[in-house]
Every structure is written in structure tokens, then in C-alpha cells.
Amino acid sequence: MIPFRASSPPHFTTLVLLAATSTMTLNLIVPSLANIARDLNSDYGVVSLALGGYLAVTALVQLGVGPLSDRIGRRPVLLTALAVFTVASAIGAAAQDVWMFLGARMIQAAVISGYVLSLAIVRDTHDGPDVPRLVSRIAMSMALAPMLAPMVGSLLDAALGWRAIFVLYGTVGAALLCLVWTDLGETVRGREEMAGAVIPGAASLFRRPLFWSYALCTTFSGGAFYIFISGSPLIATSVFGVTTAELGLYVGSITGGFMTGSFLAGRLSRSWASTRVMLLGRIVACGGLLAGIAVLESGLVVPVLYFGSTILVGVGNGLTTPTSNAGAMSVVPRLAGSAAGITGATNLAVGALLTSGTGALLADRPSPLLLLVLMLAVSVAALLATLAAMVLERRSDG
Template sequence: MLQNTPFPRWLILLGLLTAIGPLAIDMYLPAFSAIAMGLQTEPGLVERTLASYLLGLALAQLFYGPVADRFGRKPPLILGLVIFTLASFMCAQSNSIEHLSFWRIVQAFGGAAGMAIPRAVIRDRLNTRESARAMSLLMLIMGVMPILAPLIGAQVLLFSDWRGIFSVMVFTGGALLLATVLSLQESMPKEKALPLKPSHIANNYLSLLQHRSFMCFSLAGGIASAGMFAYIAGSPRVFIHLFEINPQHFGFYFGANAAALIFTSQVSAYLLKYYAPEKLLRVAQNVQIIFVLAGVMLTLSGALTLTTLMIVLLGFMACQGFINPNAAALALSAQGKRLGTASALMGTLQMLAGALAGLAVSSWHSNSALPLTTVLAVCVSLSWFFGRKALKIQVENLP
């Protein structure tokens, strides 16, 4: 059970470990133009390093899941942090967009450990409703990073070049590595260790892919999160180039949307004392689809302004604060014997969807916000569909 304090130390550390992914995603967003200029390449190729990072996050989680179910949660976390720290150093040394793209993928293979394993640690310790509360609290901790990361990145550019941003990532990875080694306790009992055999791993993943409730809840949360990655990939172009926001002020607009996510995730944690996670998920998805469809209509009609865009994005992000933790907790609720593998597959689905959404936004060239609002609408509509299907399956399985 969660302690009376809303922030037990183990949960804070898990939040920071999960936040290392958003740190590496968001911190270099204000430096896109500087990287393009410094490496003498096109801005679109710099944007695609974000898709490369998301692809690396997706594939690497498939590795960490079975390893975490065999050797426990702590060893693969340590391995991931070592890889992340070394790759961050090499990103700072890159002299071409090809080298940067390669080391971003390696960096993602390290950061993936912090994305996949903390969810399994939470489920090791807590039941479904408490897990949903813990994941909401986790979002508060990791949600600070999307606010701080672009602000920190913009400030680093005042006294250093874009390479200094990756140097900050080196320091952060090293600090989290030290904290994990010294303070994180293993949460998986030794008797629950699963064999690390290719046939067993393949059977586990195949079984999960055939588990209708797990897949639908995972896709409901994962595809909605893909909309977030579309926003992350497209926001520098929309805010800085379309609406001519000063790059130094970009972090404030970006942070306002992250603040909405943080606030509503804590409202979700509070409401879980009185309402089931299924109900919170259903209502949030209904509201979210209204906001994003309104965004598409405003864009097509030419009525989209910076103010109305912010309203649409704030509504989208606010609903995410309810959707992400509740969908994740419901997806993992029946996977007690293979939590690491299930959490990894869920994260992989989320990152693959995010990579595709980010690639769609960066590849769609337009002088309007249509690429961003359209991709958001597609992601949210698919999320709504899978959410409804998951809840229907759950009702059908009731005794």
C-alpha cells in the first residue's frame, strides 16, 4: 500500500528514472535550429532524430522486459543508465547529423530501461487501484521534466551551444545511476523469476498480443500518448515558426501544457479514492476527442489562433492526465506473473505509435498547424475506439 506521505522515496526515484526519457526528448527541442545550423543540415533531419529516439525506446523495451522478469528490476535499470550516460556523451561529440542520429538511438536503448521497468516495480508492490494512484503520482514527478527540460535547454543555449544540452544529460544519467545503485531495493521475489529462453519469451509476447483486454487498454493509452509525441515533434515548428514565438519563451508555452497534465494526473489520483479507473478513463476520452476535433475544425476554417491552439492543447493534455495512468493500471491488472514483459510490450506499443506520429508531423510540410491538429485527432480517435472496446471486453468477462 502507499504510505500516508504522497511521495515515498522509492516512488520519487522511479519518477526520476521514468523522467529520463522526457528529459532526452524535450530538452533539446529549443536547439533544433542551432543543431541544424551547427551540423549544416536541414531542420527536418534534426526533427527526425526525435523519431529515431522514439523508435529506439520502442525496440529496446522488448529486451528489458524479459530481462527484468529473469534477473529482477534493479540490474537492467543499472545497465540502461550506463548506456544512456555514455551515449549522451557521444551525442555531445557528434560532428554530423548521421552520427547524432545513431547515438540518439543508442541513448534511447539506455533510456528505455527507465520507461519499461518502473511500471513493473509499482505493480510488484501495489494492487490495481493503488497502482493507478501511484502512476498518477509518478506523472507528477516525471511531469515536471517536460516543463523544466525545454526551459533548461533554452537557458543552456545562452552560455553554451547545443552540445552543452547533452552534457547536462550526461550529468543527469550519472546522478541517477548512483542513486539507483545505492538506494533502490529489488521488488521482484526470486521465486517469481522467469526463464530467459527464446521460446518462453516468444510465447509470453505472443500470449500478451492475443490478450484482448491487455492489448486494447495498452493501445488506448499508448495511441493517446502518441498524440503527445506528435505535439512534442511539431510544437517547435508551430510555436516558433508559425506563431513567431521567441525560442527563449518556447519553454513557457510548452510548460503550460505539461502543467495541465501534472494537475489532472493528481486530480485523477484523488478521484480514484471514490471512482473506479474505468469510469475516469471513459469520461476523459469523451472530453479529449471533443477538444481535438474542434482543433481540426478551427484549423481548416482558418480560425486557429495562438490562443485557441493553446486551449485545444491544454484540453488534450489535461485529459492525458486521466488516460495514461488508468489505462496502464488496467492493462497490467491481470499480468502479475509477467509484469516486466507486459510493461515492456505496453511501452513498445506506445513508443512505436509515438514514433509514427512524430514522423508523420515532421514529414508533413505545411504553412499551418494542420499536420499537428490532424495527427492529434487521428491518435485520439483511435485511442477512443480501443478504450471503448477494452471496457466492453471487461464487462463481457464479468462473472
């Protein structure tokens, strides 16, 4: 039998791989959707549920795995989730009709546990400024994975067909399962004593204004990104005349900004309070959008200036999100899993609403000004949540 480290925290690389895989799994399949629809004799709209439906299921999974891991431990939940993901990937690779394919795809959502619990494990094993610093490093990996995944998926589809992507899913899942078995000891302390009280404890997070201040800061910061992703391709092509080759660069620029902001958050969190880093992030994001609106109103409708302002949103989000996530998990440290799960699920649910709403608003009137105004509205909401967190933190310290 393979030995395991029963009571040792994992190497940080293990947590990064878990979080990155959770993110990569979403869009590795994107370039293959048309081929899957053709191969399984299905409509593209039905097959596209592999994205929208998958996101909905991941939100539900996050709500469940966080409290469950607080109760029975991170290790058994992660091992089970990775085993389920691996089996679902094998079923997806062998699917002969669209419903078998979609069923396997929905079950694959178990892998989001890697993201939720990697954050919770950081909180279990570290205190103080180390938490936002390490969460920021995980955030950088999660920003990079979605950029690389579609390229890898395209290459696999072209060379071996779409089923090879599911073979890769299964291979990665099995490798992570072995890695977690050998590297991840249990990080929840005293869970035997908590067993009967975790469920009401998790529910108590909903009644804590400080938790919601952090969680809503994360959610509305991410909301600006969802609005951008939904509306920027249309704006870039119909208003600025951006070519297909340039589109990826402009749309991906916000992710580059996020990675930069996450790097800075990791550095600043060593000497700055979390709420101070969050506030800086909100000022950068809102300031960038106000500058972009001012440029548009002056008549300078130039793509470099326009997307330069949205890069600052990425930088601001990178500064804010790791620290607000760390703050949410620190309100009740023994419920870090619940906090990470609730925050992640809220982020996805609001993101889905904002994505749909933005698409509907811009479909008939692709206005670059309207896109920036929408992004500014949710960025200001995140700023207000940050200010609330600062006030509540001071009250609790006093």
C-alpha cells in the same frame, strides 16, 4: 563497498527521477543541434538524427528491457542500462566527428529503461487503486521534465557549449546509478521459478484482447498529442499570426492540461475503477475537440478558443494514460515489465507515423479544422479501446 537494499522496494522519489531523466534526455539537446552541426562540420539534417534516430532506438529498447526485466529482475537491468547511459554520455562529450556523436547518442537510449521499469516496479510493489494513483504522479513528472529541459539545455549551451550537456547527462547517469544501487532492491517475486517460462509468457500478451484494449487506449490517446505537436506550430503562426514569444505558451498548453489531468486521475483512482477514469478522460478529450470544431464552424477563429479546446485533450490524456498504463500492466502482473515495454514501444511507433503524416497533410494546407479532425479521429479510437476494455473487464469479472 556501498551497501544496497537487496529485497526492499525503492523510495517513490527514485522512480520519479528515473522516469523524468528518461524523458529529459530526449530534448535537453534540442537547442544545441545547430551548434553541434557547426562544431562537427556536419549537415543539420544528419545531426537531427540525434532526435529521430534516438526515438526509434528507444522504441526497440523498450521492447527488449521489459521482457528481460521480467526474466532476470528489475535491478540488474536498470543498473546495466544506467551504466551504459553514463559511458555513452562520456563518449558523446568527447566526440570529434558526427558519427561518433550519433553512435553515442543512440546508445544513450538505454536510459529509457528508467521509464519502463519505474512503471513496472510500481506494479510489482502495489495493488488496486494505488497503481494508477502512483503512475499518475510519475506521469506528472514526465510532463514537467520536457518543459524544463530545453531551457536548461539553452543555458548550458550558451554558458559552456554543447558538450556540457553531455557532461550533465553523464553526471546525472552516474548519480542515478549510485542511487539505484543503494535504494533499489529486487521487486520481481519468484523470478527463479519464472526463468524458463517468461519468453512465451511475454508473447502471450499479444494474444490477450484486454491487454491490447489498454495498450491501444494509451497509444491513441498519445496519438492526439503527437498530431498536435506536429501541426500546432504551423497553425499558430500561419493562421492565427501568433508571435514567437506566444508560440511556446500555446503549444505548451496541452502539457499543462496533461499535468492537471494526471493530478485528477491520482485523486479519482482512489474511489473510481480504472476504466471509469479512462472513460471520463476520453469524454473530456473528445468533447473538447467537438467544441473546438463547433467554434471554428461558427466562424470564431480565435486562438484562445482554439487552443482552449486542445487543452482539454491534455486534461483527457492525463486522466486516461496513467490508468490505461496501469491496466495494461495488471492483465498479467508478473509480466508488468513486458506490458510496459510493449505499450511504450507501440506508443512511440504510432506517434512517429502520426507525426510524419500530420506534417505531410498540413504542409501545403495549414487548416486548423483539419488538425482538430485528425486529433478527434485518434481520440475516438482511444474511446473505442476504452469501451472495449470495459466490456472485457466485465466478462472477466463475471
